Each structure stands twice: as C-alpha cells, then as structure tokens.
Amino acid sequence: MNPQRPSLLPAPARVDVVDAFIEAGETQGYFNRVQTETRWQEREIVMFGKRVMQPRLVAWQGDPGKSYRYSGVTWQPDPWGGAVAEIRERLQEHLGIRFNSVLLNLYRNGNDCMGWHRDDEPELGSEPCIASVSLGAVRKFRFRKMGDHRQKAELELGSGSLLVMSGRTQELWQHALPRMLRVTEPRINLTFRVIL
Numbered sequence: 001m002n003p004q005r006p007s008l009l010p011a012p013a014r015v016d017v018v019d020a021f022i023e024a025g026e027t028q029g030y031f032n033r034v035q036t037e038t039r040w041q042e043r044e045i046v047m048f049g050k051r052v053m054q055p056r057l058v059a060w061q062g063d064p065g066k067s068y069r070y071s072g073v074t075w076q077p078d079p080w081g082g083a084v085a086e087i088r089e090r091l092q093e094h095l096g097i098r099f100n101s102v103l104l105n106l107y108r109n110g111n112d113c114m115g116w117h118r119d120d121e122p123e124l125g126s127e128p129c130i131a132s133v134s135l136g137a138v139r140k141f142r143f144r145k146m147g148d149h150r151q152k153a154e155l156e157l158g159s160g161s162l163l164v165m166s167g168r169t170q171e172l173w174q175h176a177l178p179r180m181l182r183v184t185e186p187r188i189n190l191t192f193r194v195i196l
C-alpha cells in the first residue's frame with residue numbers, strides 16, 4: 001500500500017498514511033453526515049480511581065453481535081450509519097479488508113483529546129489492521145515506543161486522511177491524540193476494526 005512513502009514506524013510495526021483518501025471536495029459533506037447520523041454519547045470513565053467525563057464524544061457501530069470491550073465497558077454496536085458505511089466500502093476497495101466495526105470519536109475542539117493507549121484488545125487478534133479516517137480539524141497524532149518513550153514519531157492528520165496501523169504496531173507502540181488548545185474546530189475520527 002502506498003509504496004511511494006515508507007512506513008512511518010520501523011518494522012515489525014507498520015504505519016501507512018494517505019493524505020487525501022477522501023478528496024477535499026467531499027470531506028465537509030462526509031463530516032456533516034457522520035456528525036448528524038451518529039448517536040454520540042458522552043461517557044464517564046474511571047481515571048486514577050476518579051469518575052470523569054471522557055474528553056470527547058464517542059459512538060460504536062458495526063455488524064450485529066460484534067460487541068467490544070473498551071475502557072472496562074462492553075459495547076453493543078449501533079447499526080452502520082449511511083456515510084460511515086460508504087467509507088467502509090471505500091476502505092474495502094483500497095485495502096481489501098472488510099471491517100466489521102468502527103469506533104467513532106468526536107473531538108469538539110482542541111481541548112478534547114485521547115491519551116496514550118494501544119488498541120490491543122484480545123478480540124482484535126494479534127497484529128490487527130486498524131484503519132483510521134479523519135474528518136474536520138487538523139490534529140497532531142503521536143506514537144511512542146513501549147519500554148523506551150524516547151523513541152517517538154509525530155504527524156498531522158488532516159481532513160480526509162487515512163492512517164493504517166498494522167504489523168506489530170499495537171504490540172510495540174502506543175499512540176495518542178494530544179490537546180491542541182488553539183484548535184477551535186471539531187474533528188471526527190473513525191477507527192475501523194475487524195473483531196474476530
């Protein structure tokens with residue numbers, strides 16, 4: 001995939017980026033449709049023993065029965081939204097992978113974020129391929145190596161971009177979406193996954 005550009009992370013991890021997976025003329029339409037078609041939820045999570053609101057809105061869509069444990073909560077998927085289903089078809093054409101679920105995040109502004117984590121839940125299997133499509137505000141995205149946080153990488157994810165994490169990325173690296181307080185516009189991110 002995308003042989004012009006080498007993987008952002010060294011093997012056996014693998015990260016590929018396509019800047020305009022969704023063309024510029026289509027991104028605003030997709031953003032609006034995904035925003036309105038999705039049942040967004042504001043969730044409470046427990047952090048360091050305290051109950052706090054997650055700093056973003058979230059939703060989960062997928063094939064029936066593909067439930068998913070995330071932050072200690074078991075989610076039953078909502079049905080595929082129209083725009084999200086179209087993006088899933090495009091990903092199948094591009095990657096040859098039929099994703100059966102997607103986690104949706106709505107970052108209302110630069111104050112919303114996602115902390116360091118790995119997408120390494122057992123239901124994703126070993127060496128999962130996770131396809132992340134971004135719409136809206138440009139945000140930084142960071143990686144750091146497990147066991148040696150001095151090894152790191154950073155990139156900007158613009159509207160319409162596709163980031164694909166595969167190989168042993170989830171085992172060896174964490175990723176995060178940091179706060180960017182000067183960002184005032186919202187961003188939607190869709191991480192498509194195959195749940196076994």
Ligand SMILES: O=C(O)CCC(=O)C(=O)O
Pocket residue numbers: 103105114119132141157175177189191
């Ligand atoms: O918003 C992003 O780009 C990252 C989302 C993410 O890492 C996740 O949903 O697991």
Ligand SMILES: [Mn+2]
Pocket residue numbers: 117118119175191
């Ligand atoms: Mn993640």
